[in-house]
Amino acid sequence: MKIDCTVDGKTLTLSLNSNKPLSLILQENLDNQSNTAHCKGRMCGLCAVLIDGKAELSCMVPAFELKGRNIMTFDQFQKTRNMKDIAKAYELEGVEPCKDCYASRSIIFESLISSEETTPDEIKRTMSVVKCNCMETSDEVNIVTKALDIRRKRNVRRS
Amino acid sequence: MADRKSFSRYTMRCGMILRSTEAGRKLDGFDMPELDSRFLVITASNIPGNNEINIMGTKMPLLASDFIAYKGQPLLVLFGPDYENTELALEKIKVKTSPMDSKEDSSDFPDPLFFSWGLDENGENDEERQQMKKIESSFELESGDEESFNRFPILSWQDSNNTMHVECPSQWQSMVRECVASALNRSPETITLHPDKYSEKYDEYFIGPAMYATYTSIATFITGMPCEMRESCIAARPGISFHTVTWIDKNSKPRHEETTVIIDQGYWAIMGKELQRQIMVNILPKYSLESFKAMIRTQRSPKRPSVFCGSMVHAASLSSRGIHTSRLALKLDLTPSSFIQDTNKDATRFTDWAPRHDLTDLEEKVRRISKDSDFDRKWSSSALHSGQFGLQGYLYGIGLASGLSTAGFSTTTAKENQFMAQLSYTTKKNVTVSGYFPQSLSGDRTLKEILGRTFSATDQTELVLFIEGTQKAPDSGPDILSFYSSIFLTQLMKATMKLSQLTRKEDAELPITLRFNSQNLALPCEFEYSGFGTAVVEVEIPKTSLIPEVKNVWIDIAIAQPQIKGLEPKIKSIALVAFESLGVKLASNFNISVKCTSERKDVGTYSSVENLVRSLVTSALSSAFWQATGQKSGVKLPFGDKAIERYLGGDE
Numbered sequence: 028m029k030i031d032c033t034v035d036g037k038t039l040t041l042s043l044n045s046n047k048p049l050s051l052i053l054q055e056n057l058d059n060q061s062n063t064a065h066c067k068g069r070m071c072g073l074c075a076v077l078i079d080g081k082a083e084l085s086c087m088v089p090a091f092e093l094k095g096r097n098i099m100t101f102d103q104f105q106k107t108r109n110m111k112d113i114a115k116a117y118e119l120e121g122v123e124p125c126k127d128c129y130a131s132r133s134i135i136f137e138s139l140i141s142s143e144e145t146t147p148d149e150i151k152r153t154m155s156v157v158k159c160n161c162m163e164t165s166d167e168v169n170i171v172t173k174a175l176d177i178r179r180k181r182n183v184r185r186s
Numbered sequence: 187m188a189d190r191k192s193f194s195r196y197t198m199r200c201g202m203i204l205r206s207t208e209a210g211r212k213l214d215g216f217d218m219p220e221l222d223s224r225f226l227v228i229t230a231s232n233i234p235g236n237n238e239i240n241i242m243g244t245k246m247p248l249l250a251s252d253f254i255a256y257k258g259q260p261l262l263v264l265f266g267p268d269y270e271n272t273e274l275a276l277e278k279i280k281v282k283t284s285p286m287d288s289k290e291d292s293s294d295f296p297d298p299l300f301f302s303w304g305l306d307e308n309g310e311n312d313e314e315r316q317q318m319k320k321i322e323s324s325f326e327l328e329s330g331d332e333e334s335f336n337r338f339p340i341l342s343w344q345d346s347n348n349t350m351h352v353e354c355p356s357q358w359q360s361m362v363r364e365c366v367a368s369a370l371n372r373s374p375e376t377i378t379l380h381p382d383k384y385s386e387k388y389d390e391y392f393i394g395p396a397m398y399a400t401y402t403s404i405a406t407f408i409t410g411m412p413c414e415m416r417e418s419c420i421a422a423r424p425g426i427s428f429h430t431v432t433w434i435d436k437n438s439k440p441r442h443e444e445t446t447v448i449i450d451q452g453y454w455a456i457m458g459k460e461l462q463r464q465i466m467v468n469i470l471p472k473y474s475l476e477s478f479k480a481m482i483r484t485q486r487s488p489k490r491p492s493v494f495c496g497s498m499v500h501a502a503s504l505s506s507r508g509i510h511t512s513r514l515a516l517k518l519d520l521t522p523s524s525f526i527q528d529t530n531k532d533a534t535r536f537t538d539w540a541p542r543h544d545l546t547d548l549e550e551k552v553r554r555i556s557k558d559s560d561f562d563r564k565w566s567s568s569a570l571h572s573g574q575f576g577l578q579g580y581l582y583g584i585g586l587a588s589g590l591s592t593a594g595f596s597t598t599t600a601k602e603n604q605f606m607a608q609l610s611y612t613t614k615k616n617v618t619v620s621g622y623f624p625q626s627l628s629g630d631r632t633l634k635e636i637l638g639r640t641f642s643a644t645d646q647t648e649l650v651l652f653i654e655g656t657q658k659a660p661d662s663g664p665d666i667l668s669f670y671s672s673i674f675l676t677q678l679m680k681a682t683m684k685l686s687q688l689t690r691k692e693d694a695e696l697p698i699t700l701r702f703n704s705q706n707l708a709l710p711c712e713f714e715y716s717g718f719g720t721a722v723v724e725v726e727i728p729k730t731s732l733i734p735e736v737k738n739v740w741i742d743i744a745i746a747q748p749q750i751k752g753l754e755p756k757i758k759s760i761a762l763v764a765f766e767s768l769g770v771k772l773a774s775n776f777n778i779s780v781k782c783t784s785e786r787k788d789v790g791t792y793s794s795v796e797n798l799v800r801s802l803v804t805s806a807l808s809s810a811f812w813q814a815t816g817q818k819s820g821v822k823l824p825f826g827d828k829a830i831e832r833y834l835g836g837d838e
Contacts, residue, residue: 044270054337054416055200055269065337065418073335121687127336 032093035103041090049085049093050074053100061101061130072157075131076100082138084156101130109137112181116174122166128159136167140174199226199265199405201415202272204279206254206261209488210286213250216262217280225275226265228404235371239400240364241393244456246491248369248400253286255453256490258331258420260397265405265413296458296484301466304442304477315442318433323513325506327498329425329450331490333418338382340395342402343412348376350403355382355419356395365396366403377403393493394419422492424461425450426499428469428506438518440529445469447482447503452491458484461499468503472511473529582727585809587802588720609681610699611689619678640686677702719743721761721802725810726773734811735773736765741802742781745795753795754780760799768807 028045031038034057043052053059053076062085064073074085077099104110113136117123124132135157139150147168154167218227230237230251238245250261261281266272340354350370356362359379367374398415405413426449433442447465451458462482469480515525608620617637681702688698724738741757757780765772 044274047270051269056195058195063336063338065416066335067333069335071335118690119692121691123687 028091030090030093031095033097035098035100041093043090045089045091047090049076049088049090049098051086052090052093053085059100059102061105064131070156070158073128073131073159075134075156077104077134077138080138080141082135082153101134104134104137105130108181109140109178112174112177113137113140113170115177116170119173120166120169122162122170125159125161128157128161132157132159132162136171136174139171140178143175145172145175195268197411199267199409199411199413200269200272201263201265201401201405201413202269202276203260203401203415203417204262204264204276204281206250206257206259206281208283209254209257209259211254211283212286213252213254213261214282214284217282219275219278221275224267225272226405226409228263228265228401228408229261232408233369233404234407235367235369238368239393239397240368241361241396241456241491241493244454244458244491246454248397254283256488258490260401263401263405263415265409269416295486296455296462298481298483299459299462299466300479300481302477302479304475305479315433318435318441319517320431320433321514321517322429322431323506323510324430325428325502325509327424327426327502329423329452329489329492331420331422331492333420335418337416337418338395338398339414339416340398340402341412341414342399342406344406344410349378350376350406351378351380352399352403353380353382354395354399356392356399357381358392358396361392362396362399365400369400369404370407393491420490422452422490423498424452424492426465426502428503430469430506430510432510432514434514434518440471440473440475440514442477443471443475443479445478445480447480449482449484450487450489451484452489453486454491455484455486456491456493464499465503468500469507471507472526582725583810584722584724585806585811586720586722587805587809588718607678607681608699608701609678609685610697611685613696615696617685637682640682719745719798719802721799721806723803723806723810725770725807733771735771736776736807737773738776739778739803741779741799743795743798744783753782757782757795757799760796761803764800764803765807768804770807770811 028043030041030043032041033039034053039057041052041056043056050062050065053062054065062074062076064071064086066073066086068086070084072084075082076085077083078088079097110133113133116136123129132154135154139153144150144153150168150171151164154164216229221227228249230247230249233248237248237251239248247255248260249263250259254261262279264272264276264279266275338355340352342350342352344350350366350372352362352366354362359381360374363374363377363379366377370377394417398417402413402415405411426447428445428447430443430445432440435441447469449455449458449461449465451461455461462484465482466480471478511525512522515522518525520528608618610618610620612618619637681700685698685700688694688700689696720740720742722738722740723736725734726737727734739761741761743753743757745753758778761778761780762772
């Protein structure tokens, strides 16, 4: 089937099997560099992407659900100002994810920050999708809180 | 070199593997659908060169040809214009199989490894054992395989000079190159490898990348187009079962023991003999026994061949020993620690059991020394005989110690030397590392690269390496088993990351120092004979001060390493440091004579001269000191340097 969608700011028309997962589309058809996870349903949580601003595991999204959606991968997200806020929060907190889960965790952090989610339980629940144990849950809560502060200040300055 | 970035998805071929779903079947062929010219099928019959991959001396087929050895074995590789079409076409291919005769594969498989001591002529002590209590324990490490979460792209292309370029994530560059060359029937010089970013975490996954690189290269060779595969890598570990039986006498002392180990390494045993040898080292009991028998057998099974899974195998065999010791303690109503303490009293050191070391020569030397020496006259004048306790008459002693040196990273050495390393971020924003370094890391480059990766991105940190002590690890094994270096680098990387995070904190107070353990105690044990040494120490206790003084020292070492230049002064300095740390003074007429010879110049190992010399002089000194203080009577030893030289030189 033919699917029109936007990936990293580019409008594409993809000719694909309707049940092909987004993670494989990114790897095999679009040569995405940040997404290499292929856990075959083991729920590694390392393939998160932003779909219409919300983090989702790309291996759980079939091609037919992509029609008209806006997808942003870490390849594009790492160049944005929003990622700089998260990187600054890593720096302030003194912890950062390992290189395996850096992209996925940052994407999920962005999803939480953009929805202004500050409830610790909700943050922990959302972040638990990443199975890599390089980061403490308390650190994750602090990072979201700090990154949110940084973004608010930035927005105030801009206005 | 062809420009890697100039490839277009339209001019590439994407490959997928058809794997077997059952094992132990005869492969009769394939039912192929009609495929157009965009597709390429690679089977065992159309590989241009040899259908085999050589992993550390074990040869396995690249693609199954006559029979299916294990579930998941690659049978066929299909290359197509894109992954979706390839997958659809692959689903239509049917594999034709039939039941296989019970014919075994004739490829090499290691013979069982036996080791024993103290057995009677029949190899058993049956009659005696029947009257004893029997305690058994079993431990099993289940075999398994694990697929990596990530898929690695493997790409190959050919340039105008007919050079094959391969890009794959592997640190085993020469192995990949040779596999590709063998499959293409070309010389390895015509293959250029571009190792993709690699991390030690995937060290166990080395079979996969080599096989996939070979498949893509064959496809490129046939089609002339760049070919790509994206595959997960699989780490398989061997299954090992341990069964130990101990016979205990009426006094609750372990007397006889038998251990049987069965290894399941899959259909091909990669480094099977090495695995057996390493398990043997770990299953030797630490308590005294009259007899011991161990048998390690590797059996073939229809499973994926497992790579040499070093740390896990060591941990499993040590665990089996630990479990058996606990079982013995439980049956004897003791706690494991008190059992170990109890049996350690008369424990025999590992080196006494080390296989293949012939101690006949040493025993002969000691016998000759004992025969010709007589200190009886000294002891006869002792005040001890008359019941007067004092040092008079015991103020002089000569101690002799001989021993073997083993190269390798031993548990014993690990316990004696805490290999801690230290990483500091100084007030001048320098990074310093101090500690012992393995031989292979003595150059600063590797360390600087690791540190540079973390620190250079943040600020202009100048990297300074401060190396404490020697640049060699006190014990180092052959390169292939240099576990220490891999552990050290892993720990260093973790510590570097942690330090980097600490320095970035706003309230960070410099200097920041981190200490990290640069060894893994669960990773022993590769022993190789690496030298023989003897030390003689002459001690006198002056009546005036009663502080022991070392008068003469003779050290003779035959070391199994090619280069001995500069070793003699080093040995002298180690001996002097040992004396100092043991609290003895050097006499005014102190003399030290060192002789060092090189034997077995062909070996590539480096001996732990430090440990050997330190242990030799320490034991020789303690022996001499015991004589001098009268705590050990009846010792017969030679006197005079000429006599000693005569004995050690082998002159009758």
